[in-house]
Amino acid sequence: MLTLKFDNNKKNKKKVNFKVIATGVVAITLIGIVGISMGTSGGKAPFNLNITMGPLTSIQSTINTGFTFVKDGFGNIINFHKNAKKAESLETENNKLQDQITELQGKLDDVESLESLKDSLNFVDEKYVANTLAAKVVSKNDGNWYTSFVVSAGSKDGVKKDSLVMNGKGLVGIVYEVSQDYCKVISLLDTKSSVSFKLAKNADLKGIITYGQNIDEEANVRDKGLLQGYMFDSTYDVLPGDLITTSGLGLYPEGISIGKVQKVVENKNNSLKYVIVKPNVDFKNIDDVLIVEPRNIK
Missing domain, CATH: 1.20.5 (Single alpha-helices involved in coiled-coils or other helix-helix interfaces)
Structure with a gap:
């Protein structure tokens, strides 16, 4: 008697193959539908x-x-x-x-x-021009104003004590101390400094820039960067706006610009006429100076 045997493995393979084919058909169908949808006008499908x-x-x-x-x-x-x-x-x-x-x-x-x-x-007088030296300021005193400062030139450069110090605006001060490589300058704002001046409008009207008692009742003139002094004669006709230069008396040669009279104060108690002067030099800003050898006033 013949016995028929079925191969279960083959049966399972057929089922698997059928599933694969079915899945493929569905995928192809979906792709086709997408293609039809994209191919129609305005992206609309015909159904x-x-x-x-x-x-x-x-x-x-x-x-x-x-x-x-x-x-x-x-x-x-x-x-x-x-x-x-x-x-x-x-x-x-x-x-x-x-x-x-x-x-x-x-x-x-x-x-x-x-x-x-x-x-x-x-x-500068022509006979002193050959003995001039340009130098830079390397340090200054504390505070807003250049009352004293150090310059990058000393005895090895020919600088001497009492040499004149100027810039393009006018008189700055005088050399006070000298070392080999540097020198110390005191400006016209320093209390140790003094200089004789004359009025530019009349050389006979002279005075001296120097600090003593405070002649301005409102404030100390030095705090404002101003100079003060007095006329040699209280009868001298000096007015605000008058220009002043060095008179030629003492260490400073004649004709160096100093500044302009800002205020005149008369003191009848001691018969003096004081002047407050605005200097031409900006004593808040000094970078370069010209040093001139001192005059021989023997």
Whole structure:
């Protein structure tokens, strides 16, 4: 008697193959539907696929959005890297330009300073011009005003005590102490400083710049950077606005510009006529000076 045997493995394989084929058919069908939908005018299918296309469209949109996000993300990263390099390059270039501007400004300041010092030679007698020396201020006293300061020239450069100190605006002061490489200058604002002056409008009207009692009732004139002094004769006709220069008496040669009379104060108790003078020199800003050897007044 013949016995028929079925191969269970073959049966299972057939079932698997059928499932694969069925899945493939469904996938092809869906792809076809999507193709038909995309091929129609305005993206509308020739028959109602609302139920089928809704989920597919959502999936497609999500995928497209995902790819767009990734693409834009990589683009942003690349652009950020490029922009960072550009910013770094621009910063480097900007620093170079700033250095060049600083260097050029320094050269311009030096030129202006030399021009100013050249103007100061107008105040120097010709026989002293050959013995002049330009120098820079390297330090100053505490406070707003240049009452005393140190200059980068000393005895090895030919500087002597009592040498005159000027700039392009006029008289600054006098050398007070000298070392080998430096010298100390006291300006006209220093209480130890004094200089004889004359009125530019009349050389016979003379006085002296010196600090003694406070002649301004409102405030100390030195706190304002002003000079004070008095006329040799209380009858002298001196008025605000009068220009004053060195008179030629003492250490200072004649004709060096000092400043302008700002106020006249009469003291009838001691028969003196005081003057408050606004100096031509800016005693808040002195960088370069001209040093002139002292006069021989033996």
